Amino acid sequence: xxxxxxxxxxxxxxxxxxxxxxxxxxxxxxxxxxxxxxxxxxxxxxxxxxxxxxxxxxxxxxxxxxxxxxxxxxxxxxxxxxxxxxxxxxxxxxxxxxxxxxxxxxxxxxxxxxxxxxxxxxxxxxxxxxxxxxxxxxxxxxxxxxxxxxxxxxxxxxxxxxxxxxxxxxxxxxxxxxxxxxxxxxxxxxxxxxxxxxxxxxxxxxxxxxxxxxxxxxxxxxxxxxxxxxxxxxxxxxxxxxxxxxxxxxxxxxxxxxxxxxxxxxxxxxxxxxxxxxxxxxxxxxxxxxxxxxxxxxxxxxxxxxxxxxxxxxxxxxxxxxxxxxxxxxxxxxxxxxxxxxxxxxxxxxxxxxxxxxxxxxxxxxxxxxxxxxxxxxxxxxxxxxxxxxxxx
Amino acid sequence: xxxxxxxxxxxxxxxxxxxxxxxxxxxxxxxxxxxxxxxxxxxxxxxxxxxxxxxxxxxxxxxxxxxxxxxxxxxxxxxxxxxxxxxxxxxxxxxxxxxxxxxxxxxxxxxxxxxxxxxxxxxxxxxxxxxxxxxxxxxxxxxxxxxxxxxxxxxxxxxxxxxxxxxxxxxxxxxxxxxxxxxxxxxxxxxxxxxxxxxxxxxxxxxxxxxxxxxxxxxxxxxxxxxxxxxxxxxxxxxxxxxxxxxxxxxxxxxxxxxxxxxxxxxxxxxxxxxxxxxxxxxxxxxxxxxxxxxxxxxxxxxxxxxxxxxxxxxxxxxxxxxxxxxxxxxxxxxxxxxxxxxxxxxxxxxxxxxxxxxxxxxxxxxxxxxxxxxxxxxxxxxxxxxxxxxxx
Numbered sequence: 001x002x003x004x005x006x007x008x009x010x011x012x013x014x015x016x017x018x019x020x021x022x023x024x025x026x027x028x029x030x031x032x033x034x035x036x037x038x039x040x041x042x043x044x045x046x047x048x049x050x051x052x053x054x055x056x057x058x059x060x061x062x063x064x065x066x067x068x069x070x071x072x073x074x075x076x077x078x079x080x081x082x083x084x085x086x087x088x089x090x091x092x093x094x095x096x097x098x099x100x101x102x103x104x105x106x107x108x109x110x111x112x113x114x115x116x117x118x119x120x121x122x123x124x125x126x127x128x129x130x131x132x133x134x135x136x137x138x139x140x141x142x143x144x145x146x147x148x149x150x151x152x153x154x155x156x157x158x159x160x161x162x163x164x165x166x167x168x169x170x171x172x173x174x175x176x177x178x179x180x181x182x183x184x185x186x187x188x189x190x191x192x193x194x195x196x197x198x199x200x201x202x203x204x205x206x207x208x209x210x211x212x213x214x215x216x217x218x219x220x221x222x223x224x225x226x227x228x229x230x231x232x233x234x235x236x237x238x239x240x241x242x243x244x245x246x247x248x249x250x251x252x253x254x255x256x257x258x259x260x261x262x263x264x265x266x267x268x269x270x271x272x273x274x275x276x277x278x279x280x281x282x283x284x285x286x287x288x289x290x291x292x293x294x295x296x297x298x299x300x301x302x303x304x305x306x307x308x309x310x311x312x313x314x315x316x317x318x319x320x321x322x323x324x325x326x327x328x329x330x331x332x333x334x335x336x337x338x339x340x341x342x343x344x345x346x347x348x349x350x351x352x353x354x355x356x357x358x359x360x361x362x363x364x365x366x367x368x369x370x371x372x373x374x375x376x377x378x379x380x381x382x383x384x385x386x387x388x389x390x391x392x393x
Numbered sequence: 394x395x396x397x398x399x400x401x402x403x404x405x406x407x408x409x410x411x412x413x414x415x416x417x418x419x420x421x422x423x424x425x426x427x428x429x430x431x432x433x434x435x436x437x438x439x440x441x442x443x444x445x446x447x448x449x450x451x452x453x454x455x456x457x458x459x460x461x462x463x464x465x466x467x468x469x470x471x472x473x474x475x476x477x478x479x480x481x482x483x484x485x486x487x488x489x490x491x492x493x494x495x496x497x498x499x500x501x502x503x504x505x506x507x508x509x510x511x512x513x514x515x516x517x518x519x520x521x522x523x524x525x526x527x528x529x530x531x532x533x534x535x536x537x538x539x540x541x542x543x544x545x546x547x548x549x550x551x552x553x554x555x556x557x558x559x560x561x562x563x564x565x566x567x568x569x570x571x572x573x574x575x576x577x578x579x580x581x582x583x584x585x586x587x588x589x590x591x592x593x594x595x596x597x598x599x600x601x602x603x604x605x606x607x608x609x610x611x612x613x614x615x616x617x618x619x620x621x622x623x624x625x626x627x628x629x630x631x632x633x634x635x636x637x638x639x640x641x642x643x644x645x646x647x648x649x650x651x652x653x654x655x656x657x658x659x660x661x662x663x664x665x666x667x668x669x670x671x672x673x674x675x676x677x678x679x680x681x682x683x684x685x686x687x688x689x690x691x692x693x694x695x696x697x698x699x700x701x702x703x704x705x706x707x708x709x710x711x712x713x714x715x716x717x718x719x720x721x722x723x724x725x726x727x728x729x730x731x732x733x734x735x736x737x738x739x740x741x742x743x744x745x746x747x748x749x750x751x752x753x754x755x756x757x758x759x760x761x762x763x764x765x766x767x768x769x770x771x772x773x774x775x776x777x778x779x780x781x782x783x784x785x786x
Contacts, residue, residue, distance in 0.1 A: 004409040008640040013400035105557040111742030135740050136564045164498040171529045247401040347528050349504030
């Protein structure tokens with residue numbers, strides 16, 4: 001009996017928009033985005049808001065309601081916006097995931113309705129996961145509010161949820177309906193959330209674009225001073241490079257490599273080892289510092305370039321050492337962070353593939369890491385960047 | 394600041410294979426399928442087996458182990474096969490889903506490893522859902538063992554899990570790595586599982602292919618007598634039509650219609666109303682009978698064709714009436730099954746779109762259903778197919 005061969009392509013497309021004051025009545029961006037669906041009836045819309053954003057913007061829920069009323073021919077709010085606790089912890093909270101799915105069910109949100117999530121990367125990851133698995137996928141619009149979410153995580157095609165103590169153990173590849181970056185949300189970020197997303201821009205510049213790296217370096221002081229145009233420029237270019245990268249190669253990651261994840265094998269593990277007290281971007285800064293030093297020790301990168309990168313990260317205010325970097329695994333006696341290599345490989349599947357640097361703007365993939373050199377690199381970070389203990393005389 | 398436009402296509406392809414005795418050492422099909430990944434190292438493989446299959450084939454787990462040993466250059470069993478309770482209940486069991494995800498984690502099953510599920514449609518739906526959300530998707534091979542799974546559900550790109558009392562509320566579109574139909578598994582099916590999948594073949598024939606419908610009619614007696622070549626022919630043609638349909642149109646169902654789901658709006662609801670004591674295929678037979686009668690009452694289908702179809706379903710042994718078809722919703726006082734229309738619309742999103750018949754081999758989509766006519770059709774089914782009560786004189 002002959003074999004049947006199935007073969008088809010699925011086309012995905014979405015816009016990443018930049019705006020200010022998304023919910024002021026005169027701003028028509030959201031209505032234009034919704035109307036891309038060509039529907040002739042009012043769109044059913046349900047909002048999820050990160051609790052951190054709701055606190056910093058107490059009028060937001062009311063603004064959304066007014067906006068929906070002002071554009072009632074286009075959209076219809078299905079219910080009050082649902083406020084969800086922000087931060088990585090939300091991705092461990094099975095009960096909250098269930099509540100969101102229940103709200104999707106109770107409010108009759110169908111595949112042609114919209115779940116619009118406003119918040120940091122963690123809330124967007126979790127809400128995106130709920131949207132992807134309810135009814136096999138409802139339409140999802142992301143409104144990222146942190147630098148990291150605007151320049152990196154929200155721009156891509158992934159969602160996630162943590163399980164079994166592993167970051168992003170669950171998730172799917174599910175392109176959003178649209179991504180809308182509103183720079184007004186950046187104004188109320190605390191310094192950590194303002195800073196931490198810069199590391200993703202440095203990361204992508206280091207492996208792909210020396211010109212962008214130099215631009216970040218030139219703007220470093222402005223970025224520290226919270227200059228908005230400098231930050232907008234960084235976010236736009238970083239988001240653009242992500243969009244190009246994802247669309248150009250292997251969007252659903254069927255291969256073994258993840259070329260954009262420079263510095264990430266250690267970052268993911270450090271987040272877990274610090275019980276997520278490190279922000280993702282903060283952990284990435286340490287991961288970059290580690291792999292940059294390792295690249296130098298391995299003889300791939302010059303000492304001057306290594307120094308330049310560590311200097312930039314330090315100038316931007318990133319802590320480049322945390323005690324968890326030197327902690328040992330109770331069972332193996334080895335550095336606990338090194339287990340991140342195995343977990344990184346296991347998550348992607350296939351052969352271990354780690355991105356390192358040969359020069360600023362040029363990454364290269366390797367398939368093994370020398371543990372002795374890694375220990376050496378960690379020691380160097382410790383001696384240089386360990387916070388000074390104050391001695392009382 | 395200018396908008397970024399993301400746009401890419403993802404190519405999916407997989408084979409649907411037909412074989413006998415998949416795990417006899419001389420059968421090289423599975424090793425050939427695995428080697429399509431071009432990997433040079435041994436593939437990590439984990440098996441899930443439907444408890445019903447494990448009982449009917451007590452030597453199966455041992456056969457799998459021997460097979461893996463006999464082909465150890467190609468594959469490596471990560472653990473003992475995991476036996477999972479069969480039947481629709483498995484799709485309501487959150488604890489079991491968690492256990493399967495935990496096994497995926499514990500055994501280090503990565504995106505390049507294989508989860509091979511052997512069983513009926515429900516176990517394949519649930520295992521497929523676990524495979525789709527672990528690590529954002531691990532490779533999944535389906536070995537369907539019932540007629541329904543072999544000719545319909547396992548051939549497609551969907552997986553699912555029930556939630557909030559709704560069938561398939563959770564799930565994703567995730568094409569399998571391969572589908573392998575082994576006709577030996579059909580030998581041990583009880584009569585219900587042998588019969589119930591035939592309704593999906595009748596369904597697809599009714600809306601698309603009169604020749605196939607007549608072929609089923611000619612073979613009806615053989616099918617009742619459990620003639621294997623007749624069943625293999627039915628399964629192959631039905632699977633072929635599914636593969637063509639899915640690949641040809643809207644595989645991830647972004648539109649509002651689901652043209653293959655003739656008779657399914659009532660079927661899904663009846664499954665739930667009977668607490669899944671009806672098999673999916675049995676419910677589909679009733680759903681077909683209902684929509685065929687409705688099509689006749691609506692003046693779309695001739696009485697002769699309606700009679701022909703009801704006669705075929707009856708001859709094959711399908712019960713075409715269950716009391717739940719006439720049960721009323723306590724709140725609304727209306728027929729409970731009619732709520733299936735709303736739920737069907739909500740699951741797909743957008744406008745209500747129901748497939749009806751204009752003649753055998755030709756379906757047509759409508760966007761409203763007349764409740765009075767539906768009640769009439771249900772009454773007709775009741776008076777004709779209600780099992781006779783025995784009166785003791």
